[in-house]
Amino acid sequence: MARSLQKIKKEFTQGLSQISRFWGFPKGMGAIFAVLYLSPTALSLDEIVRETGLTKGAVSTEIRALARMGLVHRSSRLGDRKDYYEAETDFYAAIRSILKERQNTEFDRAVRSVRETLEKLEENWVENDEWQFVYERVQALQEFFDAIDSLTRAIIRLERLGITNVKRILSVLK
Amino acid sequence: MARSLQKIKKEFTQGLSQISRFWGFPKGMGAIFAVLYLSPTALSLDEIVRETGLTKGAVSTEIRALARMGLVHRSSRLGDRKDYYEAETDFYAAIRSILKERQNTEFDRAVRSVRETLEKLEENWVENDEWQFVYERVQALQEFFDAIDSLTRAIIRLERLGITNVKRILSVLK
């Protein structure tokens, strides 16, 4: 007899939860996304609560994070106070918006601190070997971060990342 | 009067700790790397303990993880039982080995679970709209993961990623 769709869905959801955790997001987030991703219709918050087994509070906060990252979209219907959510299906678009979101957070702050180190070294310059050595190392790291930064910016700038662009990158890397 | 190098180093170390945490690694890891990265000479475990303020146990386990990722290198000297560690300075090489390392861990397992979902759907095929819908969605995700996978594999295959290749990618993305 055919394995029930319900069961397969559940297994898929668990897989996405794992992936979510792997990327440093709560596993509940992965579960919420999975449920929405496999649903042909947009779901209300309570429906998501039912499907995932999480509480309203958790779903409420985590779905907001998902929306901020552009992985789900919220919509409302006329004459219905409920909000409805559906999954973004264009993953390339999602990557771009995740990058965008991350760009302006802790990461940027931390990277800036490396640049500040470099500036401090310049301002308080002392002519000796160790100072020179440290300066060169910090500078090299700075250059690396700058490269990563221009890469992410370039990706964000694209209207679509898409499989086509991935293929183009692949051909260059050959 | 010039700000002391010691203090600048400490600030830099804190910055890297933050970055480390951002990428989902323990902040101690970032600190250890920072200390090694700013040291002109290879350091022993106890020296790292002294510089970071962590305990021997923590440094021991975390530096092993760093070595596995190719971010630090361990070496030993003749007639000296201590191990010495130094930072990898080629970040592109480091990225490659981090990708390599990650490739064979939880992530791969999780991604495989998506493929398994797809197979289960095929094996137990039932002709109805929802089944069809779910199948298409899971398939789309699978294709996306495959694209990401070939990207990382391509990067791993390169002898050097380097700034040159980054620039080539950038030019394609224009």
Next chain:
DNA sequence: TACTTAGTTTAGTAAATACTAAACGTTCAA
């Protein structure tokens, strides 16, 4: 107006993770 139904916030708990302290196993040296 009070009552429902929705989503959010908050205070507290559970679970996961990073870390410490100390015991342990090895290796070398006296």
Next chain:
DNA sequence: TTGAACGTTTAGTATTTACTAAACTAAGTA
């Protein structure tokens, strides 16, 4: 063969993070 110097492992603690339960706010309805 005992002891010291290293690095590792382990058991327990502290910190962080994810989540629950329940109070709360807002908006529509009777």
